[in-house]
Amino acid sequence: MQDAGQRTFMIKKSRSRHSKQSPSSNSAAGTSIWSRVVWAVGLLGVAFLLGYIFRTMSSNWIVPPPGMVWIPGGEFIMGANGETKQKNELPVHAVAVNGFFMDETEVSNTQFQKFVDETGYITTAEKPVDWEELKQQLPAGTQKPSDDRLVPASLVFVVPKEEVTSNDMTKWWVWTPGANWRHPEGPGSDLVGREDHPVVHVSWDDAMAYAKWAGKRLPTEAEWEFAARGGLQQKRFPWGDEPPHDESDFKANIWQGRFPNTNTKADGWERTAPVKSFPANGFGLYNMGGNVWEWCSDFYRADAYVNRRGVTINPKGPDTFWDPNEPLVPKRVSRGGSFLCHVSYCESYRPAARRGTGADTGMSHIGFRCVTDK
């Protein structure tokens, strides 16, 4: 039999044991909670890390070829918006384009030189004018020009000596024998100091030949406009809605002053500027507005958008050309305006602006850039 003293001792011991177990049990529960928290935090960390790695790999997955940037593609509203619009930019309509790579700059003289060096290519402006081809673009019965008008030549912008209005381009475009990509203003001019300027006096055929050599292609008009918008929706310019002005904060190489007589050159450039000048747009593309016009692959029709309904996907342009002002001239689309554009004249540095140019025509303000598919 246990005496009272022993029972008291055992009860105390038991209590003592219980009293010792209780903190131990709480401690185990606490440890369990903490370990779960640690695990949860650890798993979150791992998930975050995997997500980061995945995102990084995804963003780096598409590695652009040298000198090109990835244009992600998507749906956009194509055509005029804002205050300025031309009939050929209407109606506005939805278009979707696939992603593609695009040259971040216009093709430079150095790049074109490499093409010519490797291929021996001779540009349209370096060849005599083929009268049999030319007369098909002119009204029936047009007299053949004298032979000295059919020698290799190109159109050069020359500031008119007298004050003229800005609605007669024959006053400032001068058919200049000897003008071509090597001699942008004709004999006596050269490319020294302009190696990184855009090549000019290239016809659409010349641009196509270069693109083929480079393993690329010309952009469609829709691709070009999507790219020029730089990810912005329905903005008037590649940089937003603020119009350029003549005094400061220059967004592009365009004209300052009164076209065509007075160019203040406030933006630093009377004619072409280096292909990587002025801020790039949201996609990292330079000079999508201004500097030089850029050839696209499409035939030019003034009414190209009229019959589009719903979302037009990857449009390649019309099957034929049509410019009501020169209906016989086979024209291709050119985009983006040039160093000659001003708010009072042309204003074609707007992404929506479009123009048709004779495919065999080089001028001192037209060049191009290329694209390639994924």
Ligand SMILES: [Ca+2]
């Ligand atoms: Ca300028």
Ligand SMILES: [Ca+2]
């Ligand atoms: Ca341009």
